Amino acid sequence: AQSVSQHNHHVILSEAASLELGCNYSYGGTVNLFWYVQYPGQHLQLLLKYFSGDPLVKGIKGFEAEFIKSKFSFNLRKPSVQWSDTAEYFCAVKVGVSGYALNFGKGTSLLVTP
Amino acid sequence: ETGVTQTPRHLVMGMTNKKSLKCEQHLGHNAMYWYKQSAKKPLELMFVYNFKEQTENNSVPSRFSPECPNSSHLFLHLHTLQPEDSALYLCASSQVWTSLETQYFGPGTRLLVL
Numbered sequence: 730a731q732s733v734s735q736h737n738h739h740v741i742l743s744e745a746a747s748l749e750l751g752c753n754y755s756y757g758g759t760v761n762l763f764w765y766v767q768y769p770g771q772h773l774q775l776l777l778k779y780f781s782g783d784p785l786v787k788g789i790k791g792f793e794a795e796f797i798k799s800k801f802s803f804n805l806r807k808p809s810v811q812w813s814d815t816a817e818y819f820c821a822v823k824v825g826v827s828g829y830a831l832n833f834g835k836g837t838s839l840l841v842t843p
Numbered sequence: 844e845t846g847v848t849q850t851p852r853h854l855v856m857g858m859t860n861k862k863s864l865k866c867e868q869h870l871g872h873n874a875m876y877w878y879k880q881s882a883k884k885p886l887e888l889m890f891v892y893n894f895k896e897q898t899e900n901n902s903v904p905s906r907f908s909p910e911c912p913n914s915s916h917l918f919l920h921l922h923t924l925q926p927e928d929s930a931l932y933l934c935a936s937s938q939v940w941t942s943l944e945t946q947y948f949g950p951g952t953r954l955l956v957l
Contacts, residue, residue, distance in 0.1 A: 772949060
């Protein structure tokens with residue numbers, strides 16, 4: 730079955746550590762890729778998105794993600810995390826240009842310790 | 844942020860009750876969505892409305908009944924729910940048929956079915 734896989738379900742890092750969260754998908758053809766973040770008690774917010782062009786996209790709060798088409802991956806990175814980055818992170822894929830459905834991964838829970 | 848609002852934020856209901864969830868988007872979008880977020884599962888798309896017409900129903904049980912009176916408002920009517928329906932119900936909106944279509948989410952309604 731086609732899916733979106735986030736390999737790390739729980740990640741614990743110390744402040745200033747580097748972060749990389751994996752996301753792989755199994756859809757062929759044109760895809761639009763998203764990372765959303767859900768801070769404790771808050772709603773899902775868009776972190777960054779990729780539609781076309783430069784495969785390295787930069788988002789808010791110092792996050793970036795790299796689209797590697799050959800690996801069907803869209804990993805999220807941040808060079809130095811802060812305590813305020815503690816949240817749940819969701820990778821999502823929209824298949825096709827005019828499709829409606831966003832297919833989500835199960836999410837990765839990130840805890841940043843002081 | 845007031846882009847997509849949802850009421851109520853929390854709801855407790857018995858299996859014989861009838862209740863409704865409300866969503867309103869203030870972004871001028873033409874499509875609205877209902878998602879279900881359960882623990883340890885990916886977000887599940889339930890319904891899609893495009894220009895007030897339902898375009899997708901992801902095999903959702905009939906005890907969930909959506910209504911979209913206009914492009915800014917979306918309701919989810921609930922009746923005779925089961926305890927396994929307890930979850931966070933998220934509303935989203937987007938502007939479809941644009942090349943950079945992005946879904947924006949509301950804060951959700953936390954539903955507990957007793």
